[in-house]
Amino acid sequence: MLTKKYAIQQTEENWIDWFLANGEKSFRGKQVLEWFYIKQTFNPEHFTNLPKQIREKLQNDFDWGLPIIDTILPSSDESEKILLKLHDGLFAECVLMPSENRVTLCVSSQVGCRMACTFCQTGKMGLTRNLTTGEILTQVVIANKRLIERNILNRSVTNIVFMGMGEPLDNYDNVVGACKALIDPKLFGLSKHKVTVSTSGLLPQIEQLGKDLPVALAISLHTADNEQRSQMMPINKKYSLEQMKQVLLNYPVQTRHGITFEYVMIQGVNDSLQHAKKLVKFLHGLKAKVNLIPMNPHPGAANMVATDFEQMRIFQKYLADRSIPAPVRYSRGQDVSAACGQLAAKRKDEINLPPRTVALARRREYLAEKVKQ
Structure with a gap:
């Protein structure tokens, strides 16, 4: 059969x-x-x-089966983490974030991730597989249905950020296929400025993305020191900051603020004035905005904690004084393990467990289902 x-x-x-x-x-x-x-x-x-x-x-x-909603974890800030069980028993999750003027959905592009960034729970899970274009897009369908269930009337997802589980450009074809559907006026009809693809720095794919797709680009940067970035983000050993700068100088910018750089602020690690100076030097010549993101705690984060408010203000002011927009972005959904760097396919009773423990639990569930079949 x-x-x-x-x-x-x-x-x-x-x-x-x-x-x-x-x-x-x-x-x-x-x-x-x-x-x-x-x-x-x-x-x-x-x-x-x-x-x-x-x-x-x-x-x-x-x-014709769809991913099943395994768990919905509501946050005190009215965002929701939606854990989805895929057709093969694996899990991915998305985060729905309604606000007054927009509805943002953070979507996953992979089950797990192989980038192994030190500050991210997903990276500690390893990569199981890519999500298909349809599995990415059904996250949006499920989120829109969820808005109706929550009585958030006449609202639908307006903004998509590829910042969930996985490295989007490591799943290039499926992510590009999903983006094309998202900005297709006959399908989802979203503005190209409101679909953002984030990457840790896969340079050949960044170059190709600039040719293939007019969406917003975000770079997961976190330090402008080459040696330190290689320790925090292994991808930097393959593609250095100097190489990244050359690629980005030639990238066709799609939004008025240019390229967004995400910078997780970790106390005593990457938040000094010296780090700010290196960041300004790296950004010279680029049209850029820097989102300063206080480190979100999670099991397995060792001693990494968020930079204190005063130091963050000093760092922010140094950038602002040099005409670099640097808003502080406090991640939503922190209390349900839904914030930046926290996604690890966790249910409510697993939030405080190390990500590897949860990944092993999901693997056991997956194998048990295979035996039943």
Whole structure:
């Protein structure tokens, strides 16, 4: 017996090929995606603009299951962490952050991550697999449905940040495919300025992204000292700050503030005036904004804690005095392990457990399900 393909994992090209092979026109491929992402319908019986026999064949040829919401953890700041169980028993999560003027969704692009940044829980999990384009986009569908359930009327996700689990550019094709759907006026219709792809610094992929996609770029930087960055972020051993600077000087900027640089402020590690001076030197010639993010605590973070307010103010002022915007961004969802650097597929009773312990627990669940099958 052949295993059915999962419908949400099919790209528009896949759908076009399927319809052509079944004697239909290629535009049917876009129609299926419109049912998914505009009408949020994943049952082919309801695809009323398709012939009945084609709907029946779609039902028979594909598995129409969606990721299951395993856990929703509401934060005291009204954000929510949504833990999703994927079709193969693995987990990914997204963070829904409604506010007065926007609704931001932080999406995951991988199950785990192989970048191994020292300050990040996800990096301590290791990489299990990439998410497909459909698995990324269904996070948005699920978030929009969640807004309705919460009675947040007439609101939908307006801003997407690829800052959840995983290194987005390590899953390049699926992330670009998702971004194209997000800014497609016939699908999600989001502004290209409101879709942000964050990366730790995969330089060939950054160059390619600039050619392929007009979305906002964020660089996970955290220090402008080469030796220190290599210790904090192993990717820097392969692609140095000097190499990154050359790539970014040629990057086609998409937003009025240019490229965003994320800088996690860790007390006594990267928050001195000397660090600020090196950062200013690195940014010279770049149109840039720096988001200063106080280190979010998590098990396994050793002695890393957030920079105190006064030192952060000094650091911020040094940048501002040199015409570099440097807002302090306090991460939402800290109390439910949903903040920047905290995502590790944790349920409520696991928030205080080390990320490796949780990763092993998820692995045991995954293997147990495989045995049942």
